[in-house]
Amino acid sequence: MPQINDFKSIVLNNTPLIDVRAPVEFEKGAFNNAINLLLMNDKERHLVGIRYKEKGNSEAIKLGHELVFGTKKDDRIKSWLDFIETNPNAMLYCFRGGQRSKISQEWIREAGYNITRLKGGYKAFRNYLLTQLEESPNHFKPIILGGRTGSGKTILLKKIQNSVDLEGLANHRGSSFGRKLTPQPSQINFENNLAYDIIKKLDIGFKHLVFEDEGKNIGSAYMPNSLAKYLLTAPLVILETSMKERIDTTFNEYVTDAQKMYADGGFVDALGVWRDDILSAMSRIKKRIGSERYLHVTTIFEKAYNEQIRSTTLDAHKEWVEYLLVEYYDPMYDYQILKRSEKVKFRGSSEEVFAYLALFE
Structure with missing residues (x-):
């Protein structure tokens, strides 16, 4: 047979x-x-x-x-x-x-x-x-797309044909606030899905593959050692976006989209579950930002939450979103980029970065 x-x-x-x-x-x-x-x-x-x-x-x-x-x-x-x-x-x-x-x-x-x-x-x-994952570094040159949190890297990545969406494959947004209602794939499934994606991209004939700037771990999933080490050698392309746009992007992700996700998930108290999830994420970064900043950001958050309950408006949430960007994400980003400044090959807006990366399709 x-x-x-x-x-x-x-x-x-x-x-x-x-x-x-x-x-x-x-x-x-x-x-x-x-x-x-x-x-x-x-x-x-x-x-x-x-x-x-x-x-x-x-x-x-x-x-x-x-x-x-x-x-x-x-x-x-x-x-x-x-x-x-x-x-x-x-x-x-x-x-x-x-x-x-x-x-x-x-x-x-x-x-x-x-x-x-x-x-x-x-x-x-x-x-x-x-085996295909292990040997894949022999068949393409990597480019890493970096940028501050909220700059729209994932949005841009989805427009690029020769990109590999690690966050999508891992079903995780790649941060302390990245939880989704549907579980992450098992490590085996993540590796299998990643191999599928790379095999298909290489078969098309792409010589360069674009990855978002991630650590080795994306939530509970992690990249194979050989691939993770190879990506460390890649040049960096930095997406630069205004603070207002970054606040709006992060607000949409952490607040608007997240609340809708919980509502669509059928929770009786969807808003309350979302609140608990955000506070849990904030508690996970408490040691990194320090007790004073932690107390301040949770206070801002609770105030915004209460305002939403009272008036049903969401705009007050932008204050704690901005505070997280400025006091938590940006310092980490600046430190990491400073260590890899020699790898930065291009900086620009979304349109400029898209045009630059198109040269490597």
């Missing part, structure tokens, strides 16, 4: 994938465009694993067939066929491309459909993606 190990084509074609592993395995890490339609659930897999250790492979397979039969078997086959009906180019995999994917493929064939499975399964595809 057909197998494939042309993993690059799977990435470039966004091939839909059926992951027949147990949910506990899928949750640890999977691939773009993969759906978990299991052959065995967690309990069944556990029991089969015990039988394998005690009595060997043939007895383990026998137990698997005893556990997954009748209506249970029919329902699992139907879930595969339903997916294949809407995704006729789908492929399937298990952990090593062994018994589980072979059995699933055979049952699908018996039902009148053909499907290709990944040779070597999850493990082989995962190793391919890790």
Whole structure:
């Protein structure tokens, strides 16, 4: 029955994938465009694993067939066929491309459909993606887009075809105030998604890739060591924006958009949950800004919050946003840029930086 190990084509074609592993395995890490339609659930897999250790492979397979039969078997086959009906180019995999994917493929064939499975399964595809990440520095030159908080780096980055959006891939805004309601991907998924993105960009033919100025960690996700070290060698392009624009951008992100996010999230007291989240973020930076500044910014915040409750207007929040920019973010930025001043190759407005970076597409 057909197998494939042309993993690059799977990435470039966004091939839909059926992951027949147990949910506990899928949750640890999977691939773009993969759906978990299991052959065995967690309990069944556990029991089969015990039988394998005690009595060997043939007895383990026998137990698997005893556990997954009748209506249970029919329902699992139907879930595969339903997916294949809407995704006729789908492929399937298990952990090593062994018994589980072979059995699933055979049952699908018996039902009148053909499907290709990944040779070597999850493990082989995962190793391919890790190798591509490890070797990617040999195939492109990096450019780092820097700028003060609120300068609109992410907005500009999305307009650049040869950019890699680390914050988007990590589902995090890259700061103490960067929490989103949806969880960050597992480290494995972050690496897989990053590899997908870089493989696609390099296949287009880009010789330069643009990254936002981030540390190695983006929330709980972190870049592989080889790539993180390589980005440290990159030239810096600095986006310069007026304070008013920076306040507006940060205000929209931390206040307007964030409050909408909580409201859309179905919280009974969405505004109160947002308030607690902002105060929690402020407490996390207390040691960095000192007790006096912490007390001042929380006082400003509470005043603005109470004003919003009273009048429903949001403008008062701009005061604490500006205070954070001036007293917290800017000093950190100035210190970091000073250490890397020799790497700064260009400074300019959004239009000027966009035009400059276009030279490297």
